[in-house]
Amino acid sequence: MSIPVDAYYGPQTRGIVNFPISGIRISHFPNVIKALAYVKMAAARANAGVGDLDRQKADIICQVCEEIAAGRHLGEFPLDVFQVGAGTSTNMNVNEVIANRGLEIMGLPRGRYDQLHPNNDVNLAQSTNDVYPTAIRLAILLSRGALQRALEQLAVELEAEAENFSDVIKLGRTQLQDAVPMTLGQEFQAFATTLREDVARLGEIASFFHEINLGGTAIGTGINTNPDYQAAAVAELRAISDLPVVAAGNLIEACWDTGAFVLFSGMLKRTATKLSKI
Numbered sequence: 077m078s079i080p081v082d083a084y085y086g087p088q089t090r091g092i093v094n095f096p097i098s099g100i101r102i103s104h105f106p107n108v109i110k111a112l113a114y115v116k117m118a119a120a121r122a123n124a125g126v127g128d129l130d131r132q133k134a135d136i137i138c139q140v141c142e143e144i145a146a147g148r149h150l151g152e153f154p155l156d157v158f159q160v161g162a163g164t165s166t167n168m169n170v171n172e173v174i175a176n177r178g179l180e181i182m183g184l185p186r187g188r189y190d191q192l193h194p195n196n197d198v199n200l201a202q203s204t205n206d207v208y209p210t211a212i213r214l215a216i217l218l219s220r221g222a223l224q225r226a227l228e229q230l231a232v233e234l235e236a237e238a239e240n241f242s243d244v245i246k247l248g249r250t251q252l253q254d255a256v257p258m259t260l261g262q263e264f265q266a267f268a269t270t271l272r273e274d275v276a277r278l279g280e281i282a283s284f285f286h287e288i289n290l291g292g293t294a295i296g297t298g299i300n301t302n303p304d305y306q307a308a309a310v311a312e313l314r315a316i317s318d319l320p321v322v323a324a325g326n327l328i329e330a331c332w333d334t335g336a337f338v339l340f341s342g343m344l345k346r347t348a349t350k351l352s353k354i
Contacts, residue, residue: 084152084186086172088194091165097158102166103150104157110145111214111317112170115207115290116198117141118313123200125312126302133197136178149173163208171198201301201309203293205331210313210321213285216340217319220282227275227347231268238264267354274347281339288313288321289330296328 077087103109117138124134143149152173159165171194176186178198184191192198199207242261247254290313291306293299298306310323324330 084149084173084176084180085154085169086176086187086194088168088172089155089165091155091159091161091169095156095159095165097156100157101153102155102157102169103153105215106147106150107215107218108211109150109153109170110147111211111218112166112207113141113144114214114313114317115202115211116170116174117145118290118309118316119200119202119207120198121312121316122305122308123302125308126304128302128305129197129200133178133192136181136192137174137198139181140174140177143177144170144173149177162204164204167199167202167204167207168194171195174198201291201293201305205294206289206292206296206327209331210288210290213288213336214313214317214319214321217282217285218317220278224275224278227271227278231271231275234264234268234271238262238268270350270354271347274343274350277343278340278347281336281343284336284339286319286321287324287330287336289324289327291323292327292331294331296326296331298327 077090077093079086120129120134120137120141123129124131153166153169155165155169175189175192175194175198178192179186179188182191238261240261241264242259244260245257246260246263248256248258248263288310289296291298291301291309293301306323306327310321314321
């Protein structure tokens, strides 16, 4: 694979060639990249803590992850948002960027993977199957606050108009036909109430994303990890992200279950339907 000379990503980021589907890059969603950096940082700290990763390497990985979480290097994540393989291309992309930027910090040329390896060091004790779902959950938790604040502000504005329009008489409508009198203020108050319901529901459903499968590796059995790694990684991620994440009760179930995503997607559809109706 041909790699630009100034790129931090490497040949494992071959999804650029394999999946040119939508033209929308994964970097279009910076909270996803930020969440992946958080996961890699948590893994590095946990691996160093259990003695499986050299502390100096872990510090370098964490330094790069902090740069990525701060919004730097977004151009190094050129993959399409749609791809097969459970997000493996993106996971490999992140590993390579961290390794090559880390080597640069160490004063070494990119590609000197004998000194800092994208798989053996950056991806140590991880699989795309626990990294990517965990990161997507974090990204949703990092993003949904903006939506809830916007909906709440809209409800506030609608309530203000409800007061302003309290004396304006209009015809209410049923089945798209004129029906009985009401005030325009009553109508706007109803709009505010229905949106406030969704603000509350979004917060409730988002709590399902606090349960993560990090440490489960490929299928949830935690194969190829230190017995102490999983608990340490979840604790580190909780501290780094400042989110109340916890380990799933059953990591095998958590690896394949998408119930939280289905619920949240349905809630977003409900909110969109309400806004369209308004």
